[in-house]
Amino acid sequence: MDKVVVKAKAKVNLTLDVTGRREDGYHEMKMINHSISLEDTLTFETSPEGISLTSDNNQMPLDEKNLVIIALRKLQKRLNVKNGVKIHIEKRIPSQAGLAGGSSDAAAALKGLNILWNLNLSTIDLLEIGATIGADVPYCLIGGTALVEGIGEKITPLPAMKKLYVVVIKPNVNISTPWAFEKLDQREIKNHPDVSAVVQLLKAENYAELKVVMGNVFEEVAFEQYPEICEIKKGLLKNGALAAIMTGSGSTVVGYFQEKKLAEMVWKVFNQKYSTCFFSEISEN
The missing domain is CATH 3.30.70.890 (GHMP kinase, C-terminal domain)
Incomplete structure (x- = not known):
């Protein structure tokens, strides 16, 4: 497969609580998340020219600070991947908004590159990698309505909400x-x-x-x-x-x-x- 397109849904906290702070500085959370139809679109294409990231949004970083590149590097390191890829982000989810736009893009990158590069990683593998990128990434890999606890790694699916x-x-x-x-x-x-x-x-x-x-x-x-x-x-x-x-x-x-x-x-x-x-x-x- 030479091209993969993945949608990255925005995340909303239906409710959000902070229940404590761990010794390592991370905060314990308890929240209910759900996805909405507002989404980014990420396109992944094989490339002989190494790694490139582009976007229709000129405000977002396209270097190693971008969570998509961070996710890519995690896969490269874990599986010693040498393949090149062109990634384009059609950005619709606003940044610094509480909608997990960056985390959702990172989750989409893990999914898309797993397919494009034939890595055969399981959902559990992707969740494990996602947790090292950001607290919202594991949830964004699953989506839907869910109770999310700990530092974002404990996810309990809840009944799907009716259309609102x-x-x-x-x-x-x-x-x-x-x-x-x-x-x-x-x-x-x-x-x-x-x-x-x-x-x-x-x-x-x-x-x-x-x-x-x-x-x-x-x-x-x-x-x-x-x-x-x-x-x-x-x-x-x-x-x-x-x-x-x-x-x-x-x-x-x-x-x-x-x-x-x-x-x-x-x-x-x-x-x-x-x-x-x-x-x-x-x-x-």
């Missing part, structure tokens, strides 16, 4: 994950989301009650520094979202809707103010 429509809004604010964790470490987390209750509501398909128990511990520090993020969340709820939450360490806010027409109408309203604003839906593949 989502409005995804990223203000002109970039939040680095290290900054968010540093701020969180400086305070006591008083309001932990009820992750177990969210799991039960998902199993019962009782989405109307989600906003009562879901939450993201990073909201408190993000809202303090960037009140606009909080205003977006309030605006989504005021305009009929059955639930809304900031995803990851921010700054993107996601609103959930059961009615497509209402979701589209709300998207059009926010799209007049925010250039990075998407109408999307829950995706389970």
Whole structure:
């Protein structure tokens, strides 16, 4: 096979809790993730001219800092691969948004190169490699709706969510994950989301009650520094979202809707103010 195309789905945290910090400095997490239809497209082609990475987004790094190249190097080292490859990323997931765009691209690279280079690595092999790249990479290899624990390596699939429509809004604010964790470490987390209750509501398909128990511990520090993020969340709820939450360490806010027409109408309203604003839906593949 000379060419492989892989879709990289955006990840949303339906709820996110930080439960502790390990001696090695990593934080223990407990969160429920799901995929949405917003996606990047990665194309892998065999090449006799070594390794090259291109993108239609001129803002993203295309060197060794890119998680796609990091994933590639991991495979090369593990299996002593010498093959060349041309990789192109059609970028749609915004960066520094809490949507795991880089991690999803890295997971797509592991999948795509595994096929292109006939490496025959199992899903367990890929998960093991993914965990060394970033906390979100193992989940992005699996996708769908899942409970994710530990430092991202413990993944428990949950029942697929019914189709919900989502409005995804990223203000002109970039939040680095290290900054968010540093701020969180400086305070006591008083309001932990009820992750177990969210799991039960998902199993019962009782989405109307989600906003009562879901939450993201990073909201408190993000809202303090960037009140606009909080205003977006309030605006989504005021305009009929059955639930809304900031995803990851921010700054993107996601609103959930059961009615497509209402979701589209709300998207059009926010799209007049925010250039990075998407109408999307829950995706389970």
